[in-house]
Amino acid sequence: MENNLAAYTFATLGHTDRLAVFRLLMRFAPQGVRPTEMAEALRLKPNTLSHHLSDLTAAGLIRVARQGRSLFYSVNLDLTEALIGYLALDVGRARPDLLTSLSRPSRETPAMSDKIWNVLFICSGNSARSIFAEALLRDLGKDRFIAHSAGTRAGSQLNPFALAVLERNGHDTATMRSKHIGEFQQPGAPVMDFVFTVCDTSAAEECPPWPGQPITGHWGLPDPVKAQGTDAEKALVFAQTYGALRRRIEAFAALPFASLDRLSLQNRVDAIGSDAFLEN
The missing domain is CATH 3.40.50.2300 (Response regulator)
Structure with missing residues (x-):
């Protein structure tokens, strides 16, 4: 990921409400959500939410698709993956002390075939x-x-x-x-x-x-x-x-x-x- 794009996406997520919208959409990923449902869940005014959705879409962080009369917004998982990779691999230089907690199993587990x-x-x-x-x-x-x-x-x-x-x-x-x-x-x-x-x-x-x-x-x-x-x-x-x-x-x-x-x-x-x- 280029530095300019990374800076742009981080700046877009730097607003509390925009970050809240993105976090909500991640909880539904890869499915989409209607603006009315987002506004109700986040207690945002429709016009305020519209501005945030526009900014997130312009940054490429989310996508919008029409289904019938409704618009559904969903996370762009490809860009999200690239952004996380930029932090971990480019900025973080893949330091093991930064990545170990993300990559190691959280606990020992039995063989998959035997696991409950x-x-x-x-x-x-x-x-x-x-x-x-x-x-x-x-x-x-x-x-x-x-x-x-x-x-x-x-x-x-x-x-x-x-x-x-x-x-x-x-x-x-x-x-x-x-x-x-x-x-x-x-x-x-x-x-x-x-x-x-x-x-x-x-x-x-x-x-x-x-x-x-x-x-x-x-x-x-x-x-x-x-x-x-x-x-x-x-x-x-x-x-x-x-x-x-x-x-x-x-x-x-x-x-x-x-x-x-x-x-x-x-x-x-x-x-x-x-x-x-x-x-x-």
């Missing part, structure tokens, strides 16, 4: 979508995973429609409960290998980096709790949400973990979380 993976699913309320995901991976994972779920909002309760869907599909719900994300951020909590957000609200939340550098992904789905209509119509929405998550969990559990490196795993996780995956 800790997986956390996060939603805003931990009442339906993340509960579906926890139950599905627990029961479809063939003892290769320890599934967890949590919500970013305190005081949530399991939704009765969600429980009915799980029980109808043969999942044991006796020990399931709604949990706050704080349970998994305490000393002694399980160290996660994968962390997935299954709603846009939780993905937009500012969260400290997870210990152990887990692979992260965004598998967002609409909130079935917001469904309107009769009980039968609501139950149908919950069943459809369960079905969409089941497809993703089945694909994830079937991945050949022993033969995939970290980058390949990240790419597979991103593909499973895409809209195209559910459409095929």
Whole structure:
């Protein structure tokens, strides 16, 4: 990366709100986000956000694509990689004392074929979508995973429609409960290998980096709790949400973990979380 381009991109990210926009988009990467959703999550006025998006786009840090009537902004991962590489390799001269903490494994792990993976699913309320995901991976994972779920909002309760869907599909719900994300951020909590957000609200939340550098992904789905209509119509929405998550969990559990490196795993996780995956 040329020095002038590096200086330009660093200067663009040097504004607090622009950096916040970029950080939010990184949490959704490689997927895009609508401006209205960004403005709500970051509590920015639409015209202010528009200026920041324009500056980030001009610097090449983000891209914009139109889908129907909506604009979706996403991170330019190629430039982001180049910028990080510039810091580490050019400015940092690849000094081992700067790079060791980034490149070394965070902890000793067993052989990939023998490993049992800790997986956390996060939603805003931990009442339906993340509960579906926890139950599905627990029961479809063939003892290769320890599934967890949590919500970013305190005081949530399991939704009765969600429980009915799980029980109808043969999942044991006796020990399931709604949990706050704080349970998994305490000393002694399980160290996660994968962390997935299954709603846009939780993905937009500012969260400290997870210990152990887990692979992260965004598998967002609409909130079935917001469904309107009769009980039968609501139950149908919950069943459809369960079905969409089941497809993703089945694909994830079937991945050949022993033969995939970290980058390949990240790419597979991103593909499973895409809209195209559910459409095929």
